[in-house]
Amino acid sequence: MVGNEGENGEPNFGYVTPENLGLFTDLYELTMLQGYHGANHNPRATFSLFFRELPPDRGYVLTAGLEQVIAVIETLSFGERTLSYLRKRGFKNDFLDRLASFEFTGEVRALPEGTPVFPNEPILEVTAPIFEGQLLETLLLNQVGFESLVATKAVRMREAVERGGNDQSLVDFGSRRAHGTDAGMKAARAAVIGGFDGTSLVSAGETFDIPVYGTMAHSWVQSFADERESFSTFTEQYGDDSVLLVDTYDTVEGARIAGDVADEHDAEVGVRLDSGDLVALSKDVSEIVGDSPIFVTSGMDEYKITDFLERGGVATGFGPGTALTTSEDAPSLDLVYKLTEIERDGEMVPSMKLSSGKVTYPGAKSVRRKKREEEGDSDANGERYETDVLALRGEYVSDGDNLAGEEQLVTVFENGSRVYDPPRLDAIAHRARERRRKLPPECRSLRDPAKYPVEISDGLRELTNELQAELEKT
């Protein structure tokens, strides 16, 4: 087996497994933990996971990654391998004993996966002894940030397809360009949340129960004496499941040969286009192959799909890769995990920092989403989101005589026990589709979307001003 212990020329793949997951953290988390421990300082704290700004051209972010957060919280532990490394690095034995018995005892509230979220709204809040809450930071940011980015990119491609009045299938073809293996896995999962039909990545199919699709590579075609032989050999074995890659030499000629081969084998084969003027070629090819599936790959993203459909390209499916899996035009989300509440003298008090340009709203929060009925809009199930209210947790936010809007955060852990069952992936995708359609259409634009209104509640605004004034005074 590939060791993670390799040194001096012993090749090391560098897996992250349950055995070393506890070390997937920034050193300062452990330094602080030992410091909290050494100072006998372990107040309860609330940490809020949120972003301050939307990535370019995004009107919202679609949340994803909560299932991984749950898995981390339920299983994070420190065994002999991790402890022995930390001992070598100079961490003290009594602290390591404490780590060895690490268990999460706190509370987690979160937006379910597949929820549209806006700047400053908590995607997740952890309330726990600071020793526990602090330890989770790096992993939570790493997992939720990336999956949310990809789900958000994926939903844009689904939007592009829908806007073209179409229902082409979308399959993630990006694993080879993903940033490592974990990115490949999580991108496949997040893509489904955003509206993709499946992935080409077999391990993601196995692990997350996602439909897996594939065609053939140019190397298949080149490995035979000619294109006809290569298509014929494939179709003989795979029959109607065959999708033949027709652009190795001449695309239109390739499609003709594919048609011949299909006839010979009495099979309904599909074709894939992967280069050239895809719009023109897809039209030419569709005249040859008729109703057979045409799968289009090569640099696909929401803009290329839009353009392809607007210019009358013919396709039954698209296979976006790099753009999806790296969220190419927005490869990062400025997701942060900030302390917003701390226990002092037995009571939780709101906290914030002032660092220029990086002010955070203090306190544990509530995210309330207000909607109105809108008749005749079947897309949105007759409802449209109007405004969010970011409020303090427990604050009464009125809307006329009623409590305004619907709370979006759900409780996931209570006293360290999970009280929430993560839905199946198809249910999450369904939720995402439903909620996306309730957003104001102008917030869903693929370019320069309108800003969705998020009000700051009176209570939160007053508290923020108060605290800010107080901190600036000292």
Place this chain on the structure above:
Amino acid sequence: MVGNEGENGEPNFGYVTPENLGLFTDLYELTMLQGYHGANHNPRATFSLFFRELPPDRGYVLTAGLEQVIAVIETLSFGERTLSYLRKRGFKNDFLDRLASFEFTGEVRALPEGTPVFPNEPILEVTAPIFEGQLLETLLLNQVGFESLVATKAVRMREAVERGGNDQSLVDFGSRRAHGTDAGMKAARAAVIGGFDGTSLVSAGETFDIPVYGTMAHSWVQSFADERESFSTFTEQYGDDSVLLVDTYDTVEGARIAGDVADEHDAEVGVRLDSGDLVALSKDVSEIVGDSPIFVTSGMDEYKITDFLERGGVATGFGPGTALTTSEDAPSLDLVYKLTEIERDGEMVPSMKLSSGKVTYPGAKSVRRKKREEEGDSDANGERYETDVLALRGEYVSDGDNLAGEEQLVTVFENGSRVYDPPRLDAIAHRARERRRKLPPECRSLRDPAKYPVEISDGLRELTNELQAELEKT
């Protein structure tokens, strides 16, 4: 333990481990493999791993990831978990038996890690029965592409520091924004290859024997009654190892408090700046803390470092995060793995495809690097790279009376056995530094670098033209 088998609400982290690594592949690879097997078609083939275009503003790419390739080749296998999934997906038993006994028997040639490489030059070539070579595609692209991207981004930041006439330390702080856990691990490794001093990611430190660094977070400061108490509690425990984050409330005041606390504890503490006008603040803070280390974070990349140093900012180290770990301005490399040679009637013959705009050079290759002596340039050890020649493997490329340049590809596997010991990470970083300095300075510019000359040998050019004409004729 976190299962990878979760379904119906059983939370699943989605690890990639040796147990499921065989499935980290695009479905079409397995479909083709079963097809090759079913057709009893297993010619030897050469696959070449290369990119066609440099990412924006890059004059070269620095290779990284070969150690992971070696680990994959030496350990890739299919056990019961993977086979049972494939069986359920309809793969046939005799094919699965073949997979179960998978072993690599071929040859691998590669550029050692830390080598500058240019478009169309193979970073790696695999010559093996097509069944074996094909199977490696997805993993090799995934690992080498990402690590090379990050090593290339890292070296740019090191250049920025050196251009400022400085030797600040550079530490990878990006794990929280990395695309998943594997990206965090491999980015830390690749950053060292590119000239970083270490990482904040503890698991990368453990796995790859990289120095690990850290400071403290705002939450540490906020968790105490005031900044002074927080600094004092930390310094009491960590003494000279303390790096105090001074921007939670007011940076200059924070630095004063840090100075006081250092005096009280008779410790030499460092400070970290993470927000605001970093140049101005660093100057102010340096007047307060004197020679103490000043560590600057917050959105650092090669451009910000350059600007910071040009404007007279004072720092002993930088902690780039997001920009490094996502290779933010160039999050993907168009790395491909193409069949360039195939066995026909017992002989290896060159192969290429014609797909518009995506022509590949046929045949197994040689990368020859020509250099000239350059006196008085200590940076470059008295040598400067002049031109590369991309040639056919075994082709005699003359330079006057001599064989031109030095072969850059080394043999890594021969008949399935490894004949190459991967160097230690510090040796790779040393190699990278040496070689980078031999490049023409204009190719190392951080903006619009000059194109390094790569000649196509006569033999390769003739073969390409010949094959192209032949293919276009048919």
